[in-house]
Amino acid sequence: MELVIDRLTKQYENKIAVDCISIHLTKGVYGILGANGAGKTTLMRMLSGILKPTSGEIKFNTFDVSHECYREVLGYLPQHFGYYPEFNAMEFLCYIGSLKGLTKGSAKVKAKELLETVGLSQVAKTKIKNFSGGMKQRLGIAQALINNPKILILDEPTSGLDPKERIRFRNLISSLGKERIILLSTHIVSDIEYIANTILVMKDGQIIQQGSVKDVIQTIENKVWECQVNDGIASQLISSYPVVNMRQEEEQVVLRIISDKEPYTMASNVQATLEDLYMYYFSEVGENA
Ligand SMILES: Nc1ncnc2c1ncn2[C@@H]1O[C@H](COP(=O)(O)OP(=O)(O)O)[C@@H](O)[C@H]1O
Ligand SMILES: [Mg+2]
Known part of the structure; x- marks a missing residue:
């Protein structure tokens, strides 16, 4: 068939x-x-x-x-x-x-x-x-x-x-x-x-x-980042990169960012998901701002 x-x-x-x-x-x-x-x-x-x-x-x-x-x-x-x-x-x-x-x-x-x-x-x-x-x-x-x-x-x-x-x-x-x-x-x-x-x-x-799912996710390996920053830096990052997720942690914000290159010095690579892939291909920068 x-x-x-x-x-x-x-x-x-x-x-x-x-x-x-x-x-x-x-x-x-x-x-x-x-x-x-x-x-x-x-x-x-x-x-x-x-x-x-x-x-x-x-x-x-x-x-x-x-x-x-x-x-x-x-x-x-x-x-x-x-x-x-x-x-x-x-x-x-x-x-x-x-x-x-x-x-x-x-x-x-x-x-x-x-x-x-x-x-x-x-x-x-x-x-x-x-x-x-x-x-x-x-x-x-x-x-x-x-x-x-x-x-x-x-x-x-x-x-x-x-x-x-x-x-x-x-x-x-x-x-x-x-x-x-x-x-x-x-x-x-x-x-x-x-x-x-x-x-x-x-x-x-x-x-x-x-x-x-595994194959397509692999195409964005090393493009998903997390970092913990203050509100000022957070709003800068949000206007420059697609942000998949953000959560408040005490006085700081934890951001999940899609970017080809390191978006911020303290950011570290995390395991990509299909949702990240969707954001990589379909999001407009700054739309979460
Ligand atoms: N009958 C139509 N006449 C002119 N443009 C159309 C017609 N149907 C769809 N389009 C255009 O073709 C593109 C694809 O539409 P569509 O196949 O409905 O996409 P999706 O289902 O992924 O939302 C869109 O830009 C849409 O505006
Ligand atoms: Mg449709």
């Missing part, structure tokens, strides 16, 4: 949203990490076959995404998903099932099972207009799974989920990733830190880093 993205490009008028991306995806969980505007949604819409690339191609095994067969193996949760407010959860899933070509009977069985999986069995008969944001999002994940897809594309699937729902979601994705290609986008580091086999860091339409 292989999804091959070859020199994929999307240009809107004068904006290149996806810029000549080539990647090979096999079984496992891929987390696309990028700030707003990086091109995540554009990339995912092309992978779902609903947006035509300007150039380049996408092939699953040997057939193109526009091929009928692709629809059958694809599950997709758009970033802004349109629900039918007057449907209840069960009706909605059965409806999506019928669109995907399931028989009435098998759609019903599958819908029941998925409501269980995402923790919505209790509200199967509740109209969607009465759902919270997190409940809608869980229903969105369930609808993407109804045809037991081999490729699962989830665009910001955890937006609106509370911490408990996030953990549940992560566990679900980990278990689904064993037999599938799962691609999920987020700007929340912790959503993918524990479950993505591969992190794809996306910036300005390009994949600028790719690898395991």
